[in-house]
Amino acid sequence: MTKPPRKKSQPLLRETDAPIRSSPRKPRDPAQPQLPFDPMPDRIEPCLALLKQRPPSGSEWIYEIKWDGYRVAVHIKPNSVRIITRGGHDWTDRFPAIADAARKLGVGTAILDGEAVVLDHEGRSDFGALQRSLGGRGGKKASAEAILYAFDLLYFDGHDLTNMELSGRRHLLEDLIGESEGAIRVSQEVEADGATLLAAACEHGLEGIIAKxxxxxxxxxxxxxxxxxxxxxxxxxxxxGYELSTAARGGIGSLLLGAYQGDAFVYVGSVGTGFKEKDAIELRRLLDTLKTKRAPVGVDKKGVVLVQPTLIAEIEFRAWTDDGKLRHASYKGLREVQDNAAIFKLDE
Known part of the structure; x- marks a missing residue:
């Protein structure tokens, strides 16, 4: 895959490859005020991207590739590293390569905001591959393949950066990580028109772009x-629910899907593609533990197996039909409870 143009990092703190350290490089001038340290927060609720149909234009916006994985924050202290999911769960042991890379950054304290991903052979993030590397939904495996694309720096060397403008935070982030191709990498700012970058991302099979x-x-x-x-x-x-099939792997012909409308579930269609054999077999096992006779939604199909609406699936689709059903849907994988994934809400 042709990679998008990368913006060269502009070092802000130093002109050396030496690691960043908390100790001062020269004695402090007593006449200068002493900057107080900010307490390091246990957790910062993430900034979330608002879905839009078209990218904005104008010099006030910067663009990045949208990565498809688990949103995490990496908390670094002198003697510890914690990797916290969007839902607030500690997954340090699930991402050992990222944790090890964080320990080697050479910084006293920091909080990195980013996306843990597994890349395919063309360098694209693959959500299904990430799920499988973690042992599937509810699995306890550690992912040796997962890497972090860091796109923000929220705390650095004893100082809270959340009130700093994004351009300044990115300078510090790029200077900290550099152009590493290891387990922690910078999600590069791409110098391009938003519409042009979106077209290139779609052409190369990427999920989309982020504008900030x-x-x-x-x-x-x-x-x-x-x-x-x-x-x-x-x-x-x-x-x-799901439709049985004697021909399909795992015996699942399609999954029946629901979304919220107000406080109730409504049926939004089914998905019958995107399953790998191992995924389908595990899905069938999980679904058969959730069977119910009480329909969670009104389903206009006969001969289906109804289940409690406990499992959350990530679904790709092209559009909505006039009667509120998904068009050209494809299964990507199950979301984890720890990922704090939100079930889609329809307009009331």
């Missing part, structure tokens, strides 16, 4: 400072 306002501070929640523009729509839906 370069002067924005880091604000938790989905407030519009960050935008996501996808090549193919991808959302999380509850599995509410």
């Amino acid at each position: 306002h370069r002067d924005s501070t880091y604000r938790s929640g989905r407030l519009g400072d960050w935008l996501k523009i996808k090549c193919v729509q991808s959302e999380s839906f509850a599995i509410v």
Whole structure:
């Protein structure tokens, strides 16, 4: 795959390859004020990207590739590293290569915001491969293949950076990580027009792009400072049942999907493609433990097996039909509870 152009890092802190350390390089001038250290937070709620159909234009926006994995924060202290999922769970032991790379960054304290991913042979993030490397939903395996694409620096060397503008935070991040191709890499800012970059991303089979306002501070929640523009729509839906098949692997012909409308589930269609054999067999095992006679949604199909809406599936699709069903849907994998994935909500 042809990689998008990469913006060369501009070192902000130093002109040397020596690691960044907390100790001062020369005695402090007593006449200068002493900057107080900010307490390192146990957790920072992530800034989330708002979905848009088209990328914004203008010099105030920067663009990155959208990575498809698990959102994590890497907390680094002098004697410890913690990798925290979006849902607040400690997954340090699940991502050993990332944790080891974090210990070797040579920084006293830091919090990196990024996406843990597994890459395919063309360098694209593969959510299904990440899931399998972790042992599937509910699995306890450590992923030796997972790497981190870091795209923000929230705390550094004793100082809270969330009130600094994004462009400044990125300078510090790039200077800290450099152009590493190891287990922690910088998600590169791409100098391109948003529409041109989106077209290139879609041509190369990527999920989409992220646009970020370069002067924005880091604000938790989905407030519009960050935008996501996808090549193919991808959302999380509850599995509410399945159709049996004697021909399909695992005996699943298709999964029945539900979304929220208000406080209730509604049926939004089915998905019958995208399963690998191992995925389908494990899915059937999990679903058969969740069978129910009480329909979680109104399903206009006969001969289906209904299940409690406990499992959350990530589904790619092209569009919605006029009657509110998914078009050209494809299964990507199950979301973890620890990932804090939100079931898609329809407009009321």
